[in-house]
Amino acid sequence: MDWRAVKFDWNKARAFLVTAEEGSLSAAARALGMAQPTLGRQVDGLEQELGVVLFERVGRGLTLTPSGLELLDHVRDMGDAAGRVSLTALGQSQALEGTISISASETYATVLLPPLVAKLRQQEPGIHVEIVVANHASDLLRREADIAIRNFRPTEPDLIAKKIGMADAILYATPQYIEKIGAPTTPYALRNADFVNMDRTGGMLKGLNSLGLGLTEANFPLLTESYLVMWELVKQGAAIGILDAHIGDAEPKVQRVLPDLEPLTFPIWLVSHREVTTSRRIRRVFDFLAEELKR
Structure with missing residues (x-):
């Protein structure tokens, strides 16, 4: 088939692309933040077309x-081209007005970002903010977000990153x-x-x-991919969880388990596309x- 002669609905094409990259409808639905049946209908619609x-x-x-x-x-090429067009348009914009999308994990989006966004809006009322909640790494090259808060340094050459500092991951329980x-x-x-397990691969x-600690898989009877669900389980006294100390220490319902235990540390990076920083x-x-965030 000559794919160049086909007119695509980009939403359906993107649903196909992410499903192909993730390997399942459920994983693709999580990555795109949509219901699995909706995603399935888009993929089915593309096949029918x-x-x-x-x-x-x-x-x-x-x-x-x-x-x-x-x-x-072909769909990957479409996504890359769409991203370049959008990035160029944003890069040429010099007004302190418009929408900025910020990607962050559930806990950062829920606890850290709201007071910062409120302060930003007071200083820059012309800037509208979209918060993209994603525990996976948003694809900045395809314009899933303008800026991302991550716990690892990006390797893509077209991204720039600034290390904000290090954070401590602490054990908490009621x-x-x-x-x-x-x-x-x-x-x-x-x-x-x-313990509440957040990692299917055994990394935790x-x-x-x-x-x-000398733990085995039997110590992890609870599993969730949601940080908010994990944290609620901890606050309800179901098990021990691990979280950024900036967030955990502010919760009155819990306390540190073994306060003198050496924490696991991880970096905090602020990431954006090299071209969009000209905006x-x-x-x-x-x-x-x-x-x-340095504060």
Whole structure:
């Protein structure tokens, strides 16, 4: 098929692209922040418009058909081209007016960003702010956001990044839960405690055991990909959770577990596209966030 002769609905094409990259409808729906049935209808609609089958089901995942593989490169080119057009238009804008999108994880978007955005709006009422809540890394090159707060340094050459500092990840639980497990005073004493798992790959288990906790998979009876759900479970006394100390220490319902335990540390990076920093309003927001987050 000559894909160049086909007129695409970009929403459907983007649904196809993200599904192909994520490998399943559920993962793609999470990445795009939409309901899985809605995403499925967009992919089905694209298949009907083109008259081809793009995916085959393999177990719980999806694999591309030959037609899907052929289409994938063209849709990627479309996404890159759309991103370049949008970036160029934004880069040429010199007004301190318009919309800026900021991507952050659930906890940062819920706790850290609202007071900063309120302060920014007082200083720059012409700037409208869209907060993109994403626990995955938003694709700045495809304009999923203008600015992102991340815990890792980007590797893409077209992105610029500024390291804001380091943060401590601390273990928290309610006083009642700490008393329930015997008020432990050593890392090894937590070997019978329950934890909320945030990582299917075993990285959290490995990280905590590096601190001498001696945990196994049996210590993680609760699993969620949502930081807000994890934090609510901790506040309800269901288990121990780990969170940025700036957020955890401000919650009166919980306290640090083993206050003298060495924390896990992670960096905080502010990331944007190299071209969009030529826009005065995006530069203004980038510098504002960099200054405020340092505090």
